[in-house]
Amino acid sequence: MRKLIPPLITGAVLLAIWSLAVRVSGTTIFPSPTDVARALMSLSEKSLLWSYIRDSLVRVAIGYGVALFIGVPLGMLAGWYTTLERALNPVVQLLRPISPLAWMPLAVIWFGVSNAAPMFLIFLASLFPIIVATANAVRNVPPMFLQAGRNFGLTASQMIRRVIFPAILPRIVVGLRIAFGVAWIVLVASEMIAVDSGLGYLIIDARNAGKRYDLVVAGMLLIGVIGLALDAAFRQIERVRSVRWGFSD
Amino acid sequence: MSKVEFRGVVKNFGMVEVLRGIDLTVREGEFVCVLGPSGCGKSTLLNIVAGFVTPTEGDVTIDGVAVTQPDPRRIFVFQERGVFPWLNVEQNIGFGLFRLRDGEKHDRIARYVQLVGLQGFERAYPNELSGGMKQRLEVARALAVNPDVLYLDEPFGALDSITRLQMRRELLRIWQAERKTILFVTHDIEESVQLADRVVVMTQRPARIRRIIDVDIPHPRDLSSARYIQIRDQLFAEIGLAHQV
Numbered sequence: 001m002r003k004l005i006p007p008l009i010t011g012a013v014l015l016a017i018w019s020l021a022v023r024v025s026g027t028t029i030f031p032s033p034t035d036v037a038r039a040l041m042s043l044s045e046k047s048l049l050w051s052y053i054r055d056s057l058v059r060v061a062i063g064y065g066v067a068l069f070i071g072v073p074l075g076m077l078a079g080w081y082t083t084l085e086r087a088l089n090p091v092v093q094l095l096r097p098i099s100p101l102a103w104m105p106l107a108v109i110w111f112g113v114s115n116a117a118p119m120f121l122i123f124l125a126s127l128f129p130i131i132v133a134t135a136n137a138v139r140n141v142p143p144m145f146l147q148a149g150r151n152f153g154l155t156a157s158q159m160i161r162r163v164i165f166p167a168i169l170p171r172i173v174v175g176l177r178i179a180f181g182v183a184w185i186v187l188v189a190s191e192m193i194a195v196d197s198g199l200g201y202l203i204i205d206a207r208n209a210g211k212r213y214d215l216v217v218a219g220m221l222l223i224g225v226i227g228l229a230l231d232a233a234f235r236q237i238e239r240v241r242s243v244r245w246g247f248s249d
Numbered sequence: 250m251s252k253v254e255f256r257g258v259v260k261n262f263g264m265v266e267v268l269r270g271i272d273l274t275v276r277e278g279e280f281v282c283v284l285g286p287s288g289c290g291k292s293t294l295l296n297i298v299a300g301f302v303t304p305t306e307g308d309v310t311i312d313g314v315a316v317t318q319p320d321p322r323r324i325f326v327f328q329e330r331g332v333f334p335w336l337n338v339e340q341n342i343g344f345g346l347f348r349l350r351d352g353e354k355h356d357r358i359a360r361y362v363q364l365v366g367l368q369g370f371e372r373a374y375p376n377e378l379s380g381g382m383k384q385r386l387e388v389a390r391a392l393a394v395n396p397d398v399l400y401l402d403e404p405f406g407a408l409d410s411i412t413r414l415q416m417r418r419e420l421l422r423i424w425q426a427e428r429k430t431i432l433f434v435t436h437d438i439e440e441s442v443q444l445a446d447r448v449v450v451m452t453q454r455p456a457r458i459r460r461i462i463d464v465d466i467p468h469p470r471d472l473s474s475a476r477y478i479q480i481r482d483q484l485f486a487e488i489g490l491a492h493q494v
Contacts (some may be wrong), residue, residue: 144327145300152345152394153321156432162344166335245376 031214037223041216049202056187056198059115062211063122064183071127071179072172075134076164077248085135092128092182100125101187102154104193111194118190125186126179131190133175170238170246184227252277252430253298253398257307260293267293271307273449275459277397280424280431282441284484285451291434292402294456296430299325299400311398318482321345323398324391328407332387338362339371341386345394361389364423381412385419387477392423398430407442417443421468438484442477443470450487460487 017032022032031039043049078085100121111117141164149163191200199219206215238247253275260268267290275281285291293426296302298309302317309316311323324345334342342361346354362371365385375383384404391399401420405413421444424431435441441448442464450459462483466476 142330144331145333146324147319148327148331148333148344150301151299151319151321151323151325153319158347164334166333169335241374242335245374 015168027194029211029213032180035214036217038219040221041213043215043218052198052202053222055115056200057193057226059118059198060122060183060187063119063187064180065121065127066119067130067179067183068128068176069128069161075131076138076160076168078131079135079138079168080164088131089162092131096126096128100182100245101189104190107190113194113196115195117194118146121190122183126183129175129179129182130172133178134168134172137171137175138164140171140183141167166242170205170243173234173237173243173246175232177238180230180234181227184223184230188223199226250277252279252311252331252427255294255298255307255434256310258297258304258309259306260290260292260297260302263307268297268304269455271456271458273461276431278428278430279357280433280446281431281449282445282447283434283449283451284441284488285436285456286453286488287436289451289454290456291436294451295325295400295402295432295434299323304414312483320397321394323400323450324394324396325400326391326401326404327402328384328404330383330407330457332383332390334375337372338367338378339375340385341375342389344390345362351444357393360469361393364392364426365389365419373385379412380408383414384408388420388423392427392429394400396429398432401431401433402434406435406437418469420444425468428439432463438481438488440471441480442484443472450484462487 019033022030049114055122074088078088103121103124104117107117111120145163145167146159149159154162187198187201188200191198192204195201195204199222203216203219206212206219237243251274252274253273255271255273258267258268258271270412271294283294284309284454293302297304297312298316300316300323303317336344337359339362342358343354346357349357358371361405365388367382367389370378370382375386378386386405388399405416408416417440433441433444443463448462448464450462452459462480464480466474466480470477
């Protein structure tokens with residue numbers, strides 16, 4: 001309980017400053033905390049909000065899930081076969097600094113205004129960090145684990161399942177968490193442009209349709225809270241027995 | 250009966266000559282220590298006989314068959330860091346037993362948990378064990394597959410001196426119970442005299458065998474007996490050290 005006191009104080013102070021600033025400046029555009037709270041309440045009464053949240057989660061789950069299924073095996077191969085790593089590395093390094101959002105025009109050409117466009121961007125955003133983290137993890141497996149595996153006569157597939165995969169799991173989980181953070185950011189941005197539902201769309205729509213800044217801020221807060229909850233879920237994975245050994249705490 | 254035979258083993262890493270012509274015969278059930286200064290190439294020797302490293306020249310045979318790759322009949326024991334941190338004690342010991350049926354596997358694990366004295370820790374993970382316990386776990390994992398040769402590469406190097414003494418006693422007890430052939434690499438002179446039937450003294454790199462000394466003292470060895478001290482001092486002299494600090 002005591003640990004909760006400092007963050008609660010920070011929250012209360014920020015809310016007070018916010019509230020005071022709105023009142024002192026006499027702004028009619030920027031919403032006060034109570035306006036935002038009211039907006040949140042009214043949103044949650046409508047099924048629209050829940051369908052927006054669901055749409056956003058589905059997009060991120062599919063885009064990220066596909067990146068996971070392609071990125072982890074590809075990263076494992078690249079970490080194992082130096083030649084493949086050399087072949088892939090320039091491409092990965094070239095594409096990595098390009099913001100996934102820069103792909104937006106192409107995504108819209110390819111997929112139109114549909115779910116597939118943000119999913120594609122999320123896929124791109126998560127793919128490279130996942131590949132890089134997995135490949136690094138494989139390269140850093142202590143050689144004696146591999147030697148022990150060979151010594152006990154493991155076949156190649158047993159080696160992957162019983163030695164390499166468990167050995168890299170903690171590092172991969174960290175990489176996945178970072179990738180997910182990026183994916184969540186890209187999700188919101190892409191929804192502002194490419195689709196007409198979801199949390200990002202909620203924000204842009206609230207502004208365009210009637211300068212409803214109470215809804216804009218409410219949407220921002222929702223994005224923050226859901227992102228935080230998902231990150232907390234990732235942290236729980238780090239506590240799973242077969243992963244926890246990789247974290248010294 | 251001869252078990253392991255090195256014939257003219259030479260190893261170069263690029264331009265670096267590591268081993269220069271090793272000839273050595275290890276008998277079945279014998280405990281041989283390879284003693285030499287750090288970095289002399291004795292670990293390379295062990296990696297060659299274990300099949301992890303190919304010699305540049307010469308060959309190693311076990312039971313008359315040339316070693317070309319690692320083999321579960323001969324297990325390499327690293328320092329304690331070789332246990333798998335994602336597996337608990339039972340799972341580590343059972344790691345190499347995937348060819349056995351469940352019941353048999355279960356019995357085998359129980360037996361080796363007992364042999365190395367890890368009862369009560371079956372479900373513990375390596376990061377919950379002390380250094381000595383991890384080392385015993387690794388020995389148990391190696392013994393569980395019933396190999397006929399064990400290779401130990403400075404296995405007790407990372408342990409404190411009291412634990413190290415206990416581990417030596419444990420290893421001797423296990424060796425006497427299981428009658429494995431053991432090749433044990435160390436840079437610790439006392440350790441080699443306490444453990445080995447024969448001590449193979451290596452030179453500096455490029456390593457050759459400088460001398461092989463028989464330790465004709467029955468177990469348990471009295472560390473203050475005249476014969477122990479005599480052999481120990483002989484080894485100090487071979488390594489080129491006066492036994493003074």
